Amino acid sequence: MDICRRKGKGGCIGWRPTPPTADYYIGAVVEFPARTVTGAASTEQRIQQFGSLLEKAAIRPDIAVFPENVLNSRTNPIVIPTPGEQVVPCGADVQYDYIISEISCYARSMRLYVLINVAEIQNCTQSHNIEDLVANCAIYNTNVVFDRGGAVISRYRKYNLIGSEWLYFNYTTQSEAEAIFQTDFNVTFGHFTRMDLLYARPAQALVQKGITDFLHPSKWQSELPFMTAIQLHQSWAYSNNVNLLVAGTNDPRNGRSGTGIYAGKYGTLIASMTTDEQKSKLHFSVVPKYGVSSKRVFESFQLNRANSTAPERTTAETSGVLDRFTGVVLTRDSGIDLYVTQPLVDEMSTNVPLQQQLCHNDLCCDFYIERHANPLSNATTTSYYYRLAAYRGMGTFLNTEPAAVGVCAIFACVGDHIYTCGRIYEESVQVVPKHIFDVVRISGNFTRQSANLLTPTSVDSLLMPLPADAFEWQVAECSNASLANLTLVQPRSDILTFGIYANYFLDDTIYDYHKKNAAGTFGFTLWLILMGFLMQFTF
Structure with a gap:
């Protein structure tokens, strides 16, 4: 496996993307602090921190997933390029929002796929009044995917809204069609957001279409006895026998924490729950492609499982x-x-x-x-x-x-x-x-x-x-x-x-x-x- 073992100022030295013939890929999920009143003004710092996590990583992932609702909100939504146009916002003549242009630059310079979650605005006249935005604009909870060249290749607008989201957000009418993209390492991904996991559309419909790998930015509020974060994510991946990469927002005082990577019937590859409201960490795992023996993959590259922050157990x-x-x-x-x-x-x-x-x-x-x-x-x-x-x-x-x-x-x-x-x-x-x-x-x-x-x-x-x-x-x-x-x-x-x-x-x-x-x-x-x-x- 051509995985970086040495780090330089620009990150991994001598790294090459996982080839399409490999029976694995390298997945990464980011756990990140929730936005707060003061944090909402620090989007630039948050994106720089995200870039720093990637630059300092000992392993360069093929794909990285960012949590839900940590970059902006419905009060400051942004415009997203249409995926079919293959726009590269990094250094583009057309000026895009800082979030989109910077993530595009990181994806291009580090040669990896990146998924982020943002509040998106469409079909809107200029206004700084939130009531006007809600009344006259289409605002979405949106996943955006960038390829290794920094181009926007997928945009999924959340379909299953919850609670007060119905007052402020619109929903997609093409949930399954929007939520699929292909990669150069020969894996087709589906992606969705938080509550989507519990519904027939788009999550279960994508499974039925034969999609075997999923990306899931989340802000999950854990509930006993059946819906704590890691519990639910493993059980969904296990029952559908699919790979699931979940990036969670850390807000433990409000019950929100839970980040992990799951490999179908093999169970949890890595998982983290934290009490630290300010914690930000990039978690990695080798992810076996569908139908491949997990044992063969992990024997060829023994990933440091200590990267998992699941607490040590004693009986x-x-x-x-x-x-x-x-x-x-x-x-x-x-x-x-x-x-x-x-x-x-x-x-x-x-x-x-x-x-x-x-x-x-x-x-x-x-x-x-x-x-x-x-x-x-x-x-x-x-x-x-x-x-x-x-x-x-x-x-x-x-x-x-x-x-x-x-x-x-x-x-x-x-x-x-x-x-x-x-x-x-x-x-x-x-x-x-x-x-x-x-x-x-x-x-x-x-x-x-x-x-x-x-x-x-x-x-x-x-x-x-x-x-x-x-x-x-x-x-x-x-x-x-x-x-x-x-x-x-x-x-x-x-x-x-x-x-x-x-x-x-x-x-x-x-x-x-x-x-x-x-x-x-x-x-x-x-x-x-x-x-x-x-x-x-x-x-």
Whole structure:
């Protein structure tokens, strides 16, 4: 592999792009601080910092992904060249915004593909009044891709808006067509933004078109038990068996952190959650091309896996106190209060396996659990409680967006009531598990009344998903149902969530934001938020 090992003033010395015949490419994702009131004025400094991260890197990537909403906002949107015109903004006669021209120059001078996310404006008369901009202009949450020559080759305008975005942003009408581009290292990429990951368009539609590699600028707000950032990103990539490169915005006080690179069935290649609001870092990984043996790729080039900032794990069996990550403010899915659940009681004999079935509507979940007592736990130590859960019906994504879901899972609680589930103990609390799970087997019959994506979902006390070799996953297709089976094959004492999550994509003819008035949609979103808030006080 022709990968830079020496650095000079201009970055890598003797580096050459990955050839199209290689069975890998080098991917990079940038985690970066969120924009603030003061940070909004420092776009130039942010772009220079981005350039510095690339220049100082010991490895030159083929492609780099920048996070969502860190360069500008809807109050200062910019014009983006049309991709079909192959415009190179760097040094162009036509003056482009600083963001576009500078990123174009970095892409050209460092010979790499770059994706950034910006607020874009189109069809607009000059105005400095934000109300005028919203009323008279088309403003988009937009991904922009530059090739190695600095040309704009792809522009995707976000399709699935969330909450108040409907009041300020427009959405694309050609989501799949916009979100594809080809590279000179023989990989075709799809790309989308944040909530797009959870919908049939464009993300799942691109998978169905045969796209195997995806870029995802994100500003994800983590939610327990099923939607913390790394957990969700690994499960989506794993279930679709695709590569996914996610660049996350760091704003841990508002629950936002999560950057990683995922290689389908091989699981997480690199992942990072941070408590540092000012952290900026470029993460690298060799990414195997679709259908290539991961082992062969990594044997030919042993990437320094220490680049991953996932915390070191120690087991409760040896240390007693559970290693935990509590530095990101987590939200809780209030919809789980409606699930059919059963507590996993501590008093039951741990020498006898638990076998239990829970059903809700047309979904039945079967649980088989073997566990043994942790000798380091006693009456004075604090431990998590657990519940088995089954659910098939309407829910929400992040307590705001309506969703149809099916769930068979076990998840942690801080008390013996369902309201305490989906929460973690505060940082000051030392947690010692009462039990070690030896085997957990969960199965469910998920009807196929509509299109859906079945995923194995897991998250541990460090807010990381279980590695791909820690579980087995099978799905058998029957005439009108998918029979899913998830098995924990490595003993664990640090589980917060382990289960099967089905996302039933809502049929556009039944519910489609894009056919609704923006104000009416926002009103419905506020209603969902209010109902979720009130639900917390009804149990």
